[in-house]
Amino acid sequence: MADRPHVVIVGGGFAGLYCARKLRRAPVRVTVIDRRNFHLFQPLLYQIATASLSPADIATPIRTVLRRQRNAQVWMGEVVDVDRESREVRLADGVSVGYDYLVLATGATHAYFGHDEWAEHAPGLKTVDDAIEIRRRFLLAFEEAEREADPASRSRQLTFVIVGAGPTGVELAGAMAEIARRVLPSDFRAIDTSAARILLLEGADRVLPPYPPELSRKAKRQLEALGVEVRTGAMVTQVADGFVVVGDEECIEAENVFWAAGVSASSLGARLGVETDRAGRVPVQPDLSVNGDPNVFVVGDLASVRKEDGSPVPGVAPAAIQMGKHVARTIGRDLAGRPRNPFQYVDKGDLATIGRAAAVAHLGPLKLSGFVAWILWVVVHILYLIGFRNRVLVMLQWAWAYLTYQRGIRLITGESHVTLRQARRSDGASDL
Amino acid sequence: MADRPHVVIVGGGFAGLYCARKLRRAPVRVTVIDRRNFHLFQPLLYQIATASLSPADIATPIRTVLRRQRNAQVWMGEVVDVDRESREVRLADGVSVGYDYLVLATGATHAYFGHDEWAEHAPGLKTVDDAIEIRRRFLLAFEEAEREADPASRSRQLTFVIVGAGPTGVELAGAMAEIARRVLPSDFRAIDTSAARILLLEGADRVLPPYPPELSRKAKRQLEALGVEVRTGAMVTQVADGFVVVGDEECIEAENVFWAAGVSASSLGARLGVETDRAGRVPVQPDLSVNGDPNVFVVGDLASVRKEDGSPVPGVAPAAIQMGKHVARTIGRDLAGRPRNPFQYVDKGDLATIGRAAAVAHLGPLKLSGFVAWILWVVVHILYLIGFRNRVLVMLQWAWAYLTYQRGIRLITGESHVTLRQARRSDGASDL
Numbered sequence: 001m002a003d004r005p006h007v008v009i010v011g012g013g014f015a016g017l018y019c020a021r022k023l024r025r026a027p028v029r030v031t032v033i034d035r036r037n038f039h040l041f042q043p044l045l046y047q048i049a050t051a052s053l054s055p056a057d058i059a060t061p062i063r064t065v066l067r068r069q070r071n072a073q074v075w076m077g078e079v080v081d082v083d084r085e086s087r088e089v090r091l092a093d094g095v096s097v098g099y100d101y102l103v104l105a106t107g108a109t110h111a112y113f114g115h116d117e118w119a120e121h122a123p124g125l126k127t128v129d130d131a132i133e134i135r136r137r138f139l140l141a142f143e144e145a146e147r148e149a150d151p152a153s154r155s156r157q158l159t160f161v162i163v164g165a166g167p168t169g170v171e172l173a174g175a176m177a178e179i180a181r182r183v184l185p186s187d188f189r190a191i192d193t194s195a196a197r198i199l200l201l202e203g204a205d206r207v208l209p210p211y212p213p214e215l216s217r218k219a220k221r222q223l224e225a226l227g228v229e230v231r232t233g234a235m236v237t238q239v240a241d242g243f244v245v246v247g248d249e250e251c252i253e254a255e256n257v258f259w260a261a262g263v264s265a266s267s268l269g270a271r272l273g274v275e276t277d278r279a280g281r282v283p284v285q286p287d288l289s290v291n292g293d294p295n296v297f298v299v300g301d302l303a304s305v306r307k308e309d310g311s312p313v314p315g316v317a318p319a320a321i322q323m324g325k326h327v328a329r330t331i332g333r334d335l336a337g338r339p340r341n342p343f344q345y346v347d348k349g350d351l352a353t354i355g356r357a358a359a360v361a362h363l364g365p366l367k368l369s370g371f372v373a374w375i376l377w378v379v380v381h382i383l384y385l386i387g388f389r390n391r392v393l394v395m396l397q398w399a400w401a402y403l404t405y406q407r408g409i410r411l412i413t414g415e416s417h418v419t420l421r422q423a424r425r426s427d428g429a430s431d432l
Numbered sequence: 433m434a435d436r437p438h439v440v441i442v443g444g445g446f447a448g449l450y451c452a453r454k455l456r457r458a459p460v461r462v463t464v465i466d467r468r469n470f471h472l473f474q475p476l477l478y479q480i481a482t483a484s485l486s487p488a489d490i491a492t493p494i495r496t497v498l499r500r501q502r503n504a505q506v507w508m509g510e511v512v513d514v515d516r517e518s519r520e521v522r523l524a525d526g527v528s529v530g531y532d533y534l535v536l537a538t539g540a541t542h543a544y545f546g547h548d549e550w551a552e553h554a555p556g557l558k559t560v561d562d563a564i565e566i567r568r569r570f571l572l573a574f575e576e577a578e579r580e581a582d583p584a585s586r587s588r589q590l591t592f593v594i595v596g597a598g599p600t601g602v603e604l605a606g607a608m609a610e611i612a613r614r615v616l617p618s619d620f621r622a623i624d625t626s627a628a629r630i631l632l633l634e635g636a637d638r639v640l641p642p643y644p645p646e647l648s649r650k651a652k653r654q655l656e657a658l659g660v661e662v663r664t665g666a667m668v669t670q671v672a673d674g675f676v677v678v679g680d681e682e683c684i685e686a687e688n689v690f691w692a693a694g695v696s697a698s699s700l701g702a703r704l705g706v707e708t709d710r711a712g713r714v715p716v717q718p719d720l721s722v723n724g725d726p727n728v729f730v731v732g733d734l735a736s737v738r739k740e741d742g743s744p745v746p747g748v749a750p751a752a753i754q755m756g757k758h759v760a761r762t763i764g765r766d767l768a769g770r771p772r773n774p775f776q777y778v779d780k781g782d783l784a785t786i787g788r789a790a791a792v793a794h795l796g797p798l799k800l801s802g803f804v805a806w807i808l809w810v811v812v813h814i815l816y817l818i819g820f821r822n823r824v825l826v827m828l829q830w831a832w833a834y835l836t837y838q839r840g841i842r843l844i845t846g847e848s849h850v851t852l853r854q855a856r857r858s859d860g861a862s863d864l
Contacts, residue, residue, distance in 0.1 A: 037575060037844045054486035056841040063619035064842070073621040076575040076844075095579070128845050143469060143508040147527070187495035189505040389832055393825065400821055409488040410496070412469045412508075413560050 001071065004029045005100035007331060008089060010079045010268065012039045012062040015300030015320035016105035017386075020072055021065070022328030027335060030072040031097065033089070037061050037076050040128060041385055043317055044394075046168055048131035049258075050175035051139065051409040052401055055128045057394050060387045079106075082271050084293055101295050101331055104268060104282070105324065108301035108315060111262035111279070118239040122257040125168055132413065134258055138176060139412050141256050142184060145191045158196040159254035161244050163236050164261030165202035166209070167352040170219060172260060173200040174355035177226040182356075198227065199254070201234040201246060203261070208360070210314060211350055215360045218369040222354045236261075263315060265302050272296070277304045286342035288327055294340075297330075299323035305343065313345045317384070322346060353377045356402060433503065436461045439763060440521060440531035442511045442700065444471050444494040446752035447732030448537035449818075452504055453497070454760030459767060462504040463529065465521070469493050469508050472560060473817055475749055476826075478600055480563035481690075482607035483571065483839040487560045489826050492819045511538075514703045516725055533727050533763055536700060536714075537756065540733035540747060543694035543711070550671040554689040557600055564845065566690055570608060571844050573688050574616060577623045590628040591686035593676050595668050596693030597634035598641070599784040602651060604692060605632040606787035609658040614788075615839050630659065631686070633666040633678060635693070640792070642746060643782055647792040650801040654786045668693075695747060697734045704728070709736050718774035720759055726772075729762075731755035737775065745777045749816070754778065785809045788834060 005028050009016045012034035020032050041058040048055055066072045078092040088098045110124035123133050138160070145157040162173045177198045184193040200207070200223065206216040207223070207230060220230050231246070238245035244252045265280035274290055276282055281304035282290065288303065290296045300320035305313040313319050326343045333340055349363030351373070359373035368376065378398065385391050437460050441448045444466035452464050473490040480487055498504045510524040520530045542556035555565050570592070577589040594605045609630045616625040632639070632655065638648040639655070639662060652662050663678070670677035676684045697712035706722055708714050713736035714722065720735060722728045732752035737745040745751050758775045765772055781795030783805070791805035800808065810830065817823050833839060 037571065037842070054488045055843055055845065056486045059843050061619070061842045067618050074619075075579055076572075077579065128843070132845075139469065140508075147507055147509065186499050187493070187506075389829075392832075393828065396825065396828065397821075400824075410469070410493045411487055411491050411560070413487060413564075 001029055004071070005331075005335065006031065006098065007101040007103065008033065008097055008099035009103040009105060010034075010089060011105035011107060011266075011300070011302075012036070012074075013042070013105060013107050013300060013320065014317045015107075015324040016103065017062065017065060017324070018321045019103055019105065019299065019324035019328045021069065022325045023331065024069045024071065026071070026328070026332045028071060028101075028331065030069075031075060032062060032066065032072065033075045033077055033079055033091070033097070034062055035076070035078045037063070037074075039065060039386060041381075041390075042126075043384075044381060045125055045128075045131050046171045046175060048128065048409070049125055049134035049138070049172065050179060051135055051411075052175070053394060053397060054409050055132070057390055057397065058385065059128065060390065065386055079268060080271075082268070082296075084273065084296060087295075099295075102297065103324075103327055104272070104296070104298045104302055105300045105320075106266035106268045106302055108263050108265045108279070108281075110259055111264035112259065113262055115239070118259070121239045121241055122163060122259040124259040125172070134172075135409075136412050137256055137258075139410055142180075142188065142191070142193055142196075143412070144255075146188050147190075154191065155197075156242060156253045157255045158191070158193075159199070159252070160196065160256045160258070161199045161201060161252060161254045162258045162260055163201050163239075163244070164259065165200050165204075165207035165230070165232070166260060167350075169200060169202070169260035170207055170223065170352050170354060172258060173198055173228045174223055174226055174353070174358070177223075177228045178355040181227055194227075197229065197254075199229045199231060199252065201236055201244075202230075202232045203235045205232050207232065208350075208352060211352075211360065211362055212367060215362055215367055215369065219352065219354060219360045222358045222360070222369070226355050226358075263301070269298065269302050272298075279304075287330055287340045288323055288343050289330075297327045299327055305345070307345055316350075318348045319345055351377050351380060433461055436503075437532035437763075437767065438463065438530065439533040439535065440465065440529055441535040441537060442466075442521065443537035443539060443698075443732070443734075444468070444506075445474070445537060445539050445732060446749045447539075447756040448535065449494065449497060449756070450753045451535055451537065451731065451756035451760045453501065454757045455763065456501045456503065458503075458760070458764045460503060460533075460763065462501075463507060464494060464498065464504065465507045465509055465511055465523070465529070466494055467508070467510045469495070471497060471818060473822075474558075475816075476813060477557055477560075477563050478603045478607060480560065480841070481557055481566035481570070481604060482611060483567055483841040483843075484607070484833055485826060485829060486841055487564070489822055489829065490817065491560065492822060497818055511700060512703075514700070514728075516705065516728060519727075531727075534729065535756075535759055536704070536728070536730045536734055537732045537752070538698035538700045538734055540695050540697045540711070540713075542691055543696035544691065545694055547671070550691070553671045553673055554595060554676075554691040556691040557604070566604075567841075568844050569688055569690075571842055574612075574620065574623070574625055574628075575844070576687075578620050579622075586623065587629075588674060588685045589687045590623070590625075591631070591684070592628065592688045592690070593631045593633060593684060593686045594690045594692055595633050595671075595676070596691065597632050597636075597639035597662070597664070598692060599782075601632060601634070601692030602639055602655065602784050602786060604690060605630055605660045605662075606655055606658055606785070606790070609655070609660045610787040611839055613659055626659075629661065629686075631661045631663060631684065633668055633676075634662075634664045635667045637664050639664065640782075640784060643784075643792065643794055644799060647794055647799055647801065651784065651786055651792045654790045654792075654801070658787050658790075695733070701730065701734050704730075719762055719772045720755060720775050721762075729759045731759055737777070739777055748782075750780045751777055783809050783812060 038059040047053040081090040148154040180196040181194040269282040282298040301315040353359040359377045361368040361373040470491040479485040513522040541558045580586040612628040613626040701714040714730040733747040785791040791809045793800040793805040
């Protein structure tokens, strides 16, 4: 097997992992390199942030996924550079790995529009650790409010601002409103958790901007029914400790701000030596290879790909999966001496959920909302979860949460053991 | 309700929580104060450390447990001092809380026999964060070994030393050996994970010292059948980066050392102004009150209590539960004008598990081992788990793990995103 062409895939997300699996019968050696040892089902990450699922429910070790694929090995490590000249990638610990084919699939993270200093006040949601941090802050706010005597401080603590009304923002806001109104009230004595304010701020003129306007309207109505204040055309111009500024003058006092806007591609794209777009994405050829280097592919959120009509392929899981598989097929065709095909994105539609038993869906000509869309959402997400165990457990937990209005994962964990904000302030620690 | 006597319970572990629940019909106001927002089922903590369960499976928010108990409120906060003169406790953020009755139930942690500098090399197992750290190191060792070319380094990476063969050490060693031999082999390509060395070091002359000798022998045999090297009479005299010294001269090279020895009571005991024992435990009167102060009780692992025969009551969950309930009854008797009773410990026996389908049990005259003891262990632990949801999920996950030899929670998470040890060494970071 050592003399087979070596395919190095950097990143074990949807694009990388589906590429690796699709290569299982190809006459190649596959090495998947990832900084983390697990594949994460990112579309459900907000459910960790809102205490509905545990990390392990939506994450599976990459090794386990590829366990039976004898032509694949997995390395845990961080790729920091690509040398296209000598055809090797370099890891953070100095080790170099040579390749015959390279597939870069390191994805994207959120971006603060050039204001990285906002990050400490408004955590985003891209990794398991991000999700646990959001969960910690969200739950801690109620704990603090329960002990707070001053009404103004208490109301600041019970104000939650979510910046960005794409699918992640909409899902976060819906879930947080539902927890505050349905799950927490009986747990607290001094505060009325259902009086918590959940604000969803969106710079564009409607929520879920990429969806059809009709669904945006329905999503807004469903969010408002859950008690979310939806503000469109609301440009955030400042985020600081205890407040958010919208536009030129409005200041919203809030201790809890969460970031669901902006996108910034992995910095590895810039190491390829080709010009990237504003978000750091790498423009690719129709076959997803990098200009002038047919053996280097970029896939998933790191790639800037256009549909036939010139509009961008969205940064969603189905697109990443399709790209990963396409590259695997292309490598197979190369080795069989057949010509390459251009990548064609098949739009399978969009789905977003808005709390318990409400969602919107857009599937070709079909536009669904409410309970029917929610059932569809449940089925699709269960089907795509990797690992049978995860499917059964997630199904069971959703059923339990649906029937009882309970959220089981309401744990405040993490570095800071004395987690109350007051305590941290008084002793000068700064981790929140 | 405001004029009822105020019972302040510090600590939401077994002793504190059972005390609070037992007071549900008493004419008192109850305030439970804990640094964390959840009750942790500590006997199963090692299953988080060994990737069998998620934290949420064995933890329940204290608020949720006391949700329907209208005379109880919960405060998240850290009590740092007790003023018996003015009858109040002081929190880390400066707030004081007055009490009529005080119940201290802040437990104990592990101790390094005066060598706190060993802690960074040999994490212990008392909190959820501890367990996740052990899980991270355990899983990371195999990831590193898979990429390591040098045989000596590789064998150091695949050597795991567990110090202390009480129930925690025995359970950790058994579970680790099982994972290395049964679960991981098919996931790795370059290494044979079943060749990993798992050493269990115990200073006393047998494992599970508090159990009858016959069960210690059986436990040792079962551990050895799983591939654990059991070393009794092995006093650890030094723990450093990469090695452990036993006795005067033997040096064991190992990158992974875990601590399951020693006990040190919560530092709050020392704030009572009474003399504590060597481990920091507070000696109590027969009614569990502190000498000279009948309204202050100490329960659980923080209390030094003797059985009628003069031997110490062990630091186990059933003892903590019994003490918590006894204090609740005592407060009830006080308020009804009836005399107090002395606490009497009822020994319900001991149980320890040694991996899949093996355990030892000691229940009065009954000494069980093997599969029968394991079934008993499963039933007892499921019954004592707080929360129906947890019971169902844990049962399901055990069944799944039992049938398939899979461990579902094999995630390496935590602060350090670039988690490989080499990477950390090269850039000077020191968090491992």
